[in-house]
Amino acid sequence: QVQLQExxxxxxxxxxxxxxxxxxxxxSIRSDYFWGWIRQPPGKGLEWIGTVSHSGTTFYNPxxxxxxxxxxxxxxxxxxxxxxxxxxxxxxxxxCASQYCRGGCYQFDYWGQGALVTVSS
Amino acid sequence: EIVMTQSPATLSVSPGERATLSCRASxxxxxxxxxxxxxxxxxxxxLIYGASTRATxxxxxxxxxxxxxxxxxxxxxxxxxxxxxxxxxxxxxxxLTFGGGTKVEIK
Numbered sequence: 001q002v003q004l005q006e007x008x009x010x011x012x013x014x015x016x017x018x019x020x021x022x023x024x025x026x027x028s029i030r031s032d033y034f035w036g037w038i039r040q041p042p043g044k045g046l047e048w049i050g051t052v053s054h055s056g057t058t059f060y061n062p063x064x065x066x067x068x069x070x071x072x073x074x075x076x077x078x079x080x081x082x083x084x085x086x087x088x089x090x091x092x093x094x095x096c097a098s099q100y101c102r103g104g105c106y107q108f109d110y111w112g113q114g115a116l117v118t119v120s121s
Numbered sequence: 122e123i124v125m126t127q128s129p130a131t132l133s134v135s136p137g138e139r140a141t142l143s144c145r146a147s148x149x150x151x152x153x154x155x156x157x158x159x160x161x162x163x164x165x166x167x168l169i170y171g172a173s174t175r176a177t178x179x180x181x182x183x184x185x186x187x188x189x190x191x192x193x194x195x196x197x198x199x200x201x202x203x204x205x206x207x208x209x210x211x212x213x214x215x216x217l218t219f220g221g222g223t224k225v226e227i228k
Contacts, residue, residue, distance in 0.1 A: 036217075038165075046157075046165065046208055048217040061216045062122070095164065099212075106212050107155035107170040114164055 002027040002098045004112035011118050017084040018117055022096030024077045030054045034101040035072065035079045036108060039092040047092075051099055052079055086119045093117075123148045123211050127220035133228040134199050142223045144192040144209035153213035156185055156194045159222075160205045168207075169194065199225070 008020035022035065029035065034057075037049040050060040052070040060068055069082040083090060094115050097108040124147040134140045144154070156169040167176040169185035172192055182197040196203055204227055209220040 038219075045222045046210075046219040048210075048219065051217070059215045059217075104153075106153070107167055107210070108157075108165075109167055109176070111164045111166070 002033065002110040004096050004098065004110060006094060006096050006112045006115035008094075008115050008117065010116060011120060012086055013121050014087055014119055015085055017082055018086055018090070018119075020081045020094055020096075020115055020117070022079050022081075022112055024079070024098075027098075029072060029074055029077045029079065032100060032102040033098040033109075034105055035070075036097045036099045037070065037081045038095045038097060038108070038111075040095070040114075041089075041092040049081065049083075049094075051105070053101070086117075088119050091117065091119045122216055123150060123214055123218050125209055125211055125218050125220035127207075127209060127223050129223060130221070131224045131226060133226050135228045136201060137198050138228075140196040140199055140203075140225055142194040142196075142207055142225070144187075144194070144220050146190045146192070146211055146213075148213075149189050150211040150213035152188050153211055154185075154187075154192050155210045155212065156183075157208045157210065158203075158205050159208065160202075165208065196225070 003025040005023045012018045034053045036051040067084045072079045096112045098110045100106045126145045152172040154172045157165040159165040173185045206222045
């Protein structure tokens with residue numbers, strides 16, 4: 001079973017860039033899975049941010065594309081999210097998740113516990 | 122972008138009763154649909170994928186149906202641990218999109 005754990009700063013100032021990392025364990029990042037990020041503002045629903053493959057192919061939510069960069073570090077079995085020019089609207093719990101992709105991409109099977117990012121001065 | 126619409130926003134159900142949740146897609150997504158359960162303060166958990174296949178370890182009282190643009194999640198006999206928010210998600214096309222969620226609360 002894939003295990004995922006997010007890490008990153010809990011507090012970020014407006015206009016800064018936030019970086020989050022998701023460590024993958026009990027599974028190789030070089031597999032039939034792609035690796036996704038989903039966020040959830042307090043009291044609201046889920047929003048897909050983007051997905052990255054182990055080879056670096058990326059898919060982004062158009063609403064965030066200009067500010068998001070996803071990357072993979074296969075040597076560390078982890079993947080990362082960078083979100084630039086943050087505002088209070090980016091305050092959310094950020095989840096990483098595994099997305100089965102073979103012959104197409106499918107559901108998010110496994111999720112991390114989530115990392116709360118608060119944007120405030 | 123495919124818009125996912127869930128109804129109702131809140132469903133009040135007594136323990137032991139049946140709950141029926143709806144999800145509508147703005148375009149045909151075939152069977153490329155998943156359902157997730159999220160309890161307060163917890164991570165979303167995959168319940169159903171392929172519109173009707175239960176994920177590993179999911180109780181048989183959860184069932185999914187539908188294809189194309191209309192989908193249903195049915196909980197046959199609500200248990201106390203089933204009171205939560207449920208989300209549908211399409212993966213037919215990028216960008217991936219979630220519905221707004223249905224909160225199942227105790228009546």
